[in-house]
Amino acid sequence: MARSADKVITRGRDAVLAPTPSAPLIVMAYQTPGLSGHIGPVPEDLEARRNSTGWVDLGSSVVHLTVEATVERAVILSKLDIRVESRCAPPRIDEVEPPPMAEPMSPEQLRTFHVDLSVDLSDQTPVPRPAHGVPDFPYTVSHLDPEHFFLRVTSGTPGDVTWRVGVHWLCNGQSGVVIADREGQPFRLVKTQNAH
Numbered sequence: 001m002a003r004s005a006d007k008v009i010t011r012g013r014d015a016v017l018a019p020t021p022s023a024p025l026i027v028m029a030y031q032t033p034g035l036s037g038h039i040g041p042v043p044e045d046l047e048a049r050r051n052s053t054g055w056v057d058l059g060s061s062v063v064h065l066t067v068e069a070t071v072e073r074a075v076i077l078s079k080l081d082i083r084v085e086s087r088c089a090p091p092r093i094d095e096v097e098p099p100p101m102a103e104p105m106s107p108e109q110l111r112t113f114h115v116d117l118s119v120d121l122s123d124q125t126p127v128p129r130p131a132h133g134v135p136d137f138p139y140t141v142s143h144l145d146p147e148h149f150f151l152r153v154t155s156g157t158p159g160d161v162t163w164r165v166g167v168h169w170l171c172n173g174q175s176g177v178v179i180a181d182r183e184g185q186p187f188r189l190v191k192t193q194n195a196h
Helices: 045-050
Strands: 014-017 025-032 036-039 053-057 060-069 075-088 093-097 112-116 140-143 147-154 159-170 174-179 186-191
Touching: 025 159, 025 174, 053 060, 053 093, 060 140, 060 186, 075 147, 093 147, 147 159
Parallel strands: 053 186, 112 147
Antiparallel strands: 014 025, 025 060, 036 053, 036 093, 060 147, 075 140, 075 159, 159 174, 159 186
16 A cells, blocks of 8 residues: 655654545644653763664554545444554663643543553464443544544553554545554553553
């Protein structure tokens, strides 16, 4: 599936994904910084430290998805799926950085879904589950009425997990999937053996 990034922000956490030629929607993905750990020595230079690719989210992560139709008619969003690409032992974390001050959630962020990346031998495919009071799929979007999804991603078992999010759509008798990630790179979450 072809994609391009129109915008990339600090640490590669933000990406705007262009739709494929046949996709009637665009997905904007943003991963909110949380408790972070650095893999390997931390650069001494402040700018290099801030932009180091060694930073990873520890224990939990938040992914924002804004979905907007690019056609005049409504587009049905049938589901989100989590596509785990790799699971391995957690790396050594050399330094931990506390999360920034939390901002209050705005009304458009109330479509909250929980994703558990824990290893479960009965089901290796994590499923986004709606928070209490949040309706499950399907949703409908248009070019005047986008939807904002707030994915709270956690893991109860130690590991280093990478994943992408598939946004499934239906429109005018056609269907497809738009993949949300970080400018072509998967999202990543590390759960260490300790309390992180």
